[in-house]
Amino acid sequence: MANDNIILSIKDVHKSFPGVKALDNVSLEVRAGSVHGIVGENGAGKSTLMKILSGVYEKDSGTVAFDGQTVERTTPVESLNRGLSIIYQEFNLVNTMSVGENIFLGRFKEMGGMRGTHAKARELLDSIGSTIDTHRFVEELSAAEKQMVEITKALSFNSKLIIMDEPSSSLTSDELKRLFQIIHDLKQRGVSIIYISHKLDEIFELCDIVTIMRDGHMIDTKPVSEVTRNEMITKMVGRDIENEFPPRAHCAGETILKVSSIKTRKLHDISFELKKGEILGLVGLVGAGRTEIIRAICGADKVKGHAVSIGGKPVKIKNPASAKRMGIGLVPEDRKLQGLVLPFSVQSNIAMASLDRISRLGFINRAEEKAIALRQINNLSIKTPSPMTKAVSLSGGNQQKCIMGRWLEINPSILILDEPTRGIDVGAKYEIYVLMKQIVENGGSIIMISSELPEVLNMSNRVLTICEGRITGEFNPEDVPAQTIMDAAIG
Numbered sequence: 465m466a467n468d469n470i471i472l473s474i475k476d477v478h479k480s481f482p483g484v485k486a487l488d489n490v491s492l493e494v495r496a497g498s499v500h501g502i503v504g505e506n507g508a509g510k511s512t513l514m515k516i517l518s519g520v521y522e523k524d525s526g527t528v529a530f531d532g533q534t535v536e537r538t539t540p541v542e543s544l545n546r547g548l549s550i551i552y553q554e555f556n557l558v559n560t561m562s563v564g565e566n567i568f569l570g571r572f573k574e575m576g577g578m579r580g581t582h583a584k585a586r587e588l589l590d591s592i593g594s595t596i597d598t599h600r601f602v603e604e605l606s607a608a609e610k611q612m613v614e615i616t617k618a619l620s621f622n623s624k625l626i627i628m629d630e631p632s633s634s635l636t637s638d639e640l641k642r643l644f645q646i647i648h649d650l651k652q653r654g655v656s657i658i659y660i661s662h663k664l665d666e667i668f669e670l671c672d673i674v675t676i677m678r679d680g681h682m683i684d685t686k687p688v689s690e691v692t693r694n695e696m697i698t699k700m701v702g703r704d705i706e707n708e709f710p711p712r713a714h715c716a717g718e719t720i721l722k723v724s725s726i727k728t729r730k731l732h733d734i735s736f737e738l739k740k741g742e743i744l745g746l747v748g749l750v751g752a753g754r755t756e757i758i759r760a761i762c763g764a765d766k767v768k769g770h771a772v773s774i775g776g777k778p779v780k781i782k783n784p785a786s787a788k789r790m791g792i793g794l795v796p797e798d799r800k801l802q803g804l805v806l807p808f809s810v811q812s813n814i815a816m817a818s819l820d821r822i823s824r825l826g827f828i829n830r831a832e833e834k835a836i837a838l839r840q841i842n843n844l845s846i847k848t849p850s851p852m853t854k855a856v857s858l859s860g861g862n863q864q865k866c867i868m869g870r871w872l873e874i875n876p877s878i879l880i881l882d883e884p885t886r887g888i889d890v891g892a893k894y895e896i897y898v899l900m901k902q903i904v905e906n907g908g909s910i911i912m913i914s915s916e917l918p919e920v921l922n923m924s925n926r927v928l929t930i931c932e933g934r935i936t937g938e939f940n941p942e943d944v945p946a947q948t949i950m951d952a953a954i955g
């Protein structure tokens with residue numbers, strides 16, 4: 465292959481953090497105008513490699529050449545100006561500024577002031593078929609809209625390579641189609657894309673070439689057409705995985721939780737029951753009201769007028785702390801906003817829900833805290849150099865596992881999991897499914913929200929479909945074809 469077809473060439477790159485070899489001799493070439501997928505387990509080094517390219521981290525050794533030029537050291541601003549931009553899953557926008565201002569942040573003068581900034585932003589948004597008003601504030605935007613702004617910002621720098629690190633995790637299926645269309649158009653314009661995802665279906669649909677990483681190593685790079693799903697999984701996790709789901713646990717216990725008539729602006733008369741030992745799946749599109757239902761139950765949103773009873777007794781759940789006292793654990797959808805304290809250690813994050821058990825007179829027993837952390841690190845195979853490592857330095861999927869561990873530790877009788885496997889690799893997903901199964905076999909009950917249909921259908925004993933704030937159906941996923949359930953969820 466002629467060299468001028470290569471937009472990015474990485475050779476023998478190494479990168480260590482204290483206690484971790486994040487990248488070990490990694491080499492990779494990205495062809496101009498291609499969509500290049502990268503897959504690998506949590507902590508494999510995908511994000512680290514991308515952050516080296518964008519100048520957030522410095523490599524320890526190795527060479528990187530972008531667009532024909534060797535890049536020794538770089539900074540995020542330099543790499544942007546060179547034509548390489550990166551869209552992080554957590555987004556990098558200023559919430560309190562408008563869309564236009566975000567796209568041309570720090571460049572208003574060159575754009576001819578505010579008027580020019582908005583005009584140029586409009587032009588760029590139009591070019592990707594987006595109708596977002598450039599005067600809207602970023603904080604009002606949906607995840608998909610924010611992503612459009614990020615992409616537009618990348619285009620404003622005439623990016624030749626756009627890196628997307630797990631871009632699909634909070635998109636609805638329509639929004640995802642849109643994103644794929646935009647990626648297609650970008651490719652037509654000659655822009656290269658690096659696409660990182662744990663959703664292998666997306667890799668097959670979208671990518672020309674895929675690179676598989678494991679434990680800081682480059683395992684293989686192949687045209688997507690020449691690799692099977694099984695081969696990809698095996699190479700990612702380093703062993704054969706026979707099934708993606710454990711066999712379903714069976715249950716028929718008494719009612720543990722009863723919820724009647726939750727009514728809010730968004731929810732219309734939501735009533736349902738959860739049985740002991742049951743996994744109940746809530747199926748619906750993003751935005752259907754699934755998260756609102758569980759937030760109302762746990763007292764996270766101030767909602768009045770509904771009734772909740774646990775084990776037959778009426779209860780008043782004022783806030784998530786009182787929910788916890790009544791034996792309800794909630795693993796929230798957005799781990800960064802609602803769960804994890806990033807500057808704290810892995811250990812304090814895991815033990816956070818167990819503090820009443822391990823502290824006396826306001827002092828935390830650190831030995832007990834550590835014991836809790838080690839138990840869950842082991843339980844969930846959390847990849848961390850030590851319990852004292854700060855949560856911020858864990859990979860995305862391992863952060864998610866820390867929150868799971870926090871709730872598993874207090875052994876709640878009702879565990880609510882909102883998108884429990886978002887950002888989690890296939891191998892670790894299986895481990896989480898097995899844990900869920902253990903929980904219900906030990907008499908616990910689980911409410912599971914997931915946008916991944918195969919996952920809810922394979923794990924749940926019963927599913928409720930939620931559409932526009934209403935329960936539109938109740939099914940046993942073993943008896944009913946997936947399409948019927950999907951139809952009820954779409955309305």
Ligand SMILES: Nc1ncnc2c1ncn2[C@@H]1O[C@H](COP(=O)(O)OP(=O)(O)OP(=O)(O)O)[C@@H](O)[C@H]1O
Pocket residue numbers: 481482484485486504505506507508509510511512513847848856857858859860861862887889
């Ligand atoms: N700033 C940091 N300080 C210390 N260790 C880090 C830092 N950033 C990453 N690591 C470690 O480097 C390894 C690779 O992490 P990385 O975030 O690149 O994984 P990933 O492949 O993106 O995983 P995921 O799919 O979970 O996002 C992990 O062991 C992680 O804990």
Ligand SMILES: [Mg+2]
Pocket residue numbers: 510511512629859860
């Ligand atoms: Mg990552």
